[in-house]
Amino acid sequence: MADDVITRNNVRVSGRGTQPMLFAHGFGCDQNMWRFVAPAFEDQYRVVRFDYVGSGKSDLAAYDPQRYSTLDGYAQDVLDVVHALDLTDVVFVGHSVSSMVGVIASNREPERFARLVMIGPSPRYVNDPPYVGGFERGDIEGLLDMMEHNYIGWAGFLAPAIIKNPDRPELGAELTESFCSTDPVIARRFAEATFLSDSRDDLPRVAVPSLVLQCSDDMVAPNEVGEYVHRSTPGSTLRVMKATGHCPHMSHPEETIELMREYLQPALAA
Amino acid sequence: MSDAAGVRERTLDPLLDQAPAGLLSVADDGTITLANATLAAMLGWAPGELEGRRVDAILSVGARLFWQTHFFPLVRMHGRAEEVFLVLRAADGGEVAVLANAVRRERAGAWTSDCVLMQVKERRKFEEELLRARKEAERARAEVEEHAEELRATNEQLEEQAVEMELQQEQLREQAVELEAQADHLQALNEALQERTDEADRQRNAADEANRAKSAFLAVMSHELRTPLNAIGGYVQLLEMGIHGPVTEAQREALGRVERSQKHLLRLINDVLNLARIESGRVEYVLEAVDLAALMDEVTPMVEPQMHAKELALEVSVPAGAVARADREKVQQIVINLLSNAIKFTPAGGRVRVDAGRDGSGTVRLAVADTGIGIPAEKQASVFDPFVQVDMSRTRRSEGSGLGLAISRDLAQGMGGDLAVESTPGEGSTFTLTLPAED
Numbered sequence: 001m002a003d004d005v006i007t008r009n010n011v012r013v014s015g016r017g018t019q020p021m022l023f024a025h026g027f028g029c030d031q032n033m034w035r036f037v038a039p040a041f042e043d044q045y046r047v048v049r050f051d052y053v054g055s056g057k058s059d060l061a062a063y064d065p066q067r068y069s070t071l072d073g074y075a076q077d078v079l080d081v082v083h084a085l086d087l088t089d090v091v092f093v094g095h096s097v098s099s100m101v102g103v104i105a106s107n108r109e110p111e112r113f114a115r116l117v118m119i120g121p122s123p124r125y126v127n128d129p130p131y132v133g134g135f136e137r138g139d140i141e142g143l144l145d146m147m148e149h150n151y152i153g154w155a156g157f158l159a160p161a162i163i164k165n166p167d168r169p170e171l172g173a174e175l176t177e178s179f180c181s182t183d184p185v186i187a188r189r190f191a192e193a194t195f196l197s198d199s200r201d202d203l204p205r206v207a208v209p210s211l212v213l214q215c216s217d218d219m220v221a222p223n224e225v226g227e228y229v230h231r232s233t234p235g236s237t238l239r240v241m242k243a244t245g246h247c248p249h250m251s252h253p254e255e256t257i258e259l260m261r262e263y264l265q266p267a268l269a270a
Numbered sequence: 271m272s273d274a275a276g277v278r279e280r281t282l283d284p285l286l287d288q289a290p291a292g293l294l295s296v297a298d299d300g301t302i303t304l305a306n307a308t309l310a311a312m313l314g315w316a317p318g319e320l321e322g323r324r325v326d327a328i329l330s331v332g333a334r335l336f337w338q339t340h341f342f343p344l345v346r347m348h349g350r351a352e353e354v355f356l357v358l359r360a361a362d363g364g365e366v367a368v369l370a371n372a373v374r375r376e377r378a379g380a381w382t383s384d385c386v387l388m389q390v391k392e393r394r395k396f397e398e399e400l401l402r403a404r405k406e407a408e409r410a411r412a413e414v415e416e417h418a419e420e421l422r423a424t425n426e427q428l429e430e431q432a433v434e435m436e437l438q439q440e441q442l443r444e445q446a447v448e449l450e451a452q453a454d455h456l457q458a459l460n461e462a463l464q465e466r467t468d469e470a471d472r473q474r475n476a477a478d479e480a481n482r483a484k485s486a487f488l489a490v491m492s493h494e495l496r497t498p499l500n501a502i503g504g505y506v507q508l509l510e511m512g513i514h515g516p517v518t519e520a521q522r523e524a525l526g527r528v529e530r531s532q533k534h535l536l537r538l539i540n541d542v543l544n545l546a547r548i549e550s551g552r553v554e555y556v557l558e559a560v561d562l563a564a565l566m567d568e569v570t571p572m573v574e575p576q577m578h579a580k581e582l583a584l585e586v587s588v589p590a591g592a593v594a595r596a597d598r599e600k601v602q603q604i605v606i607n608l609l610s611n612a613i614k615f616t617p618a619g620g621r622v623r624v625d626a627g628r629d630g631s632g633t634v635r636l637a638v639a640d641t642g643i644g645i646p647a648e649k650q651a652s653v654f655d656p657f658v659q660v661d662m663s664r665t666r667r668s669e670g671s672g673l674g675l676a677i678s679r680d681l682a683q684g685m686g687g688d689l690a691v692e693s694t695p696g697e698g699s700t701f702t703l704t705l706p707a708e709d
Contacts, residue, residue: 057287146336146356247342250302251298251342
């Protein structure tokens with residue numbers, strides 16, 4: 001079972017420390033997105049990275065549409081990895097949707113987790129007045145529409161006709177791999193599970209100290225949302241970053257590392 | 271990157287503004303650092319208006335999400351992106367579809383994503399094709415609709431008829447359901463009946479089989495009993511004849527009793543044997559012309575001693591011409607049996623009368639009437655059953671096997687005739703033998 005999960009979720013372990021730091025990627029990518037941040041913690045932590053089933057180099061055969069139709073299924077992936085490596089005292093680092101996945105997982109088994117680091121979290125993307133998520137349902141449809149075009153639609157279909165690349169046949173394969181999810185149906189389902197989720201009720205039950213890293217000018221998870229998360233989550237610390245956008249670990253890795261270290265250092269000392 | 275740097279860039283390469291594709295540079299933090307005049311025009315902005323704005327400003331909402339979750343990570347992690355479909359948002363809010371190719375490179379000391387944006391006009395061509403096809407289809411549909419009016423009128427009539435037919439069909443269906451229910455009921459009854467018939471057949475077959483077995487058993491047993499009885503009779507006669515020495519009067523009397531008992535027993539056994547033979551179908555009939563008057567002449571002397579003993583009067587009235595087609599011996603046996611019964615069950619001083627004649631329907635009839643005790647109506651049907659006597663308490667007085675009438679009727683039926691009884695208790699009984707007439 002343990003080995004199965006290691007293979008299934010493409011689990012990679014590195015680092016010289018003992019306390020585990022578990023990195024969970026967000027929707028649309030895979031564990032590679034941690035490339036600029038994770039190495040910085042290898043001297044003090046046991047760094048664990050993985051791909052959710054359906055993403056990156058995970059075992060697509062293990063994909064169960066029912067299980068992964070809600071974030072619970074993804075939280076189970078996290079717990080499966082935790083059990084497979086028998087991790088305790090885990091510092092969980094989740095980007096975007098994985099922040100809520102970490103909340104769900106730690107609520108289920110709080111004894112396994114020491115800290116949550118949430119990068120650009122949002123418990124609900126769709127507005128629900130007076131709650132502001134930043135999106136209307138139709139906006140989410142726009143994303144799904146664009147994904148459809150890019151995964152199976154015009155780009156792949158028309159590209160050869162518009163710009164011939166006979167000397168670069170690897171292009172197609174690379175493009176597909178770059179999107180981190182080879183199956184458009186799986187990607188669409190992940191998108192729906194992510195952007196149509198509502199994890200607001202999970203926040204007050206969080207029993208683990210947490211750090212909320214809120215970017216400036218993040219149109220995916222606006223400031224109000226980060227503040228909402230901080231307000232609703234007991235024991236949380238909110239840090240608003242200089243970094244803009246939604247992917248500070250990729251666009252501003254130094255600041256991300258620095259804020260994480262600042263937050264975690266007292267924990268290590270303790 | 272400052273606006274000045276952006277302006278300088280464009281100034282350095284004025285050709286970029288003339289390029290047929292949109293050119294866009296975006297810093298990692300999402301700031302637009304360069305946009306050529308082609309892109310600005312594509313989106314309805316003036317040249318130089320886009321620099322310094324966030325890239326979100328020129329992306330549709332869906333594209334913003336896609337940019338953050340796919341496009342930027344792709345360019346950041348792989349250094350480039352090819353042929354990514356994006357929907358941009360123009361200044362007037364309209365949408366502009368483009369295919370984006372991007373390369374990540376260092377520009378003036380900062381990392382940017384340099385994008386080439388091709389408006390997907392080819393896609394438009396496809397869309398126009400689709401539109402033309404759709405118009406084609408719409409015109410065809412319009413033509414169809416012209417005819418549709420006529421068709422509609424006809425259709426309405428048809429629909430009315432259809433409704434009526436449906437009503438009729440519904441009625442028929444209801445009737446069919448009712449009939450089906452009745453049919454089911456009948457079927458059930460039929461099955462029950464068939465079951466009962468089958469059961470009756472089975473029981474009859476079982477009874478017939480048991481009867482045959484019984485008859486076979488009786489035939490064998492009777493034979494085994496008769497052999498030693500005949501030996502007893504033979505040795506009694508030898509003793510009476512004094513073969514083994516002189517016989518005293520007392521001994522002779524005792525021998526007489528033994529002999530009578532032996533004969534009685536032998537008669538019983540013979541009766542049993544006869545019935546068994548008849549019932550197991552092993553009796554052969556020799557059919558010939560039997561004159562009933564002549565037959566009575568032979569039989570009468572045989573019963574006269576008993577009649578005298580009970581002071582009974584015998585009247586015989588058999589006309590000439592009453593001739594049956596039958597087995598003479600069997601008819602004689604039947605008549606003797608009927609007369610014996612009449613004598614047996616008629617009190618002293620009574621009367622026995624024998625009538626015979628030819629019926630119209632090809633049969634002859636011989637009736638034996640007595641003035642005896644009679645037979646109650648409810649017992650009349652069973653007097654022909656084996657081992658039945660009307661009054662079992664009389665059995666001792668009226669010795670017999672109880673087989674006589676059963677044997678007689680079986681024999682009569684075996685010859686194509688029958689034996690029947692009429693009786694009034696206290697007044698007497700009349701047994702009537704019918705037989706096929708001799709032509």
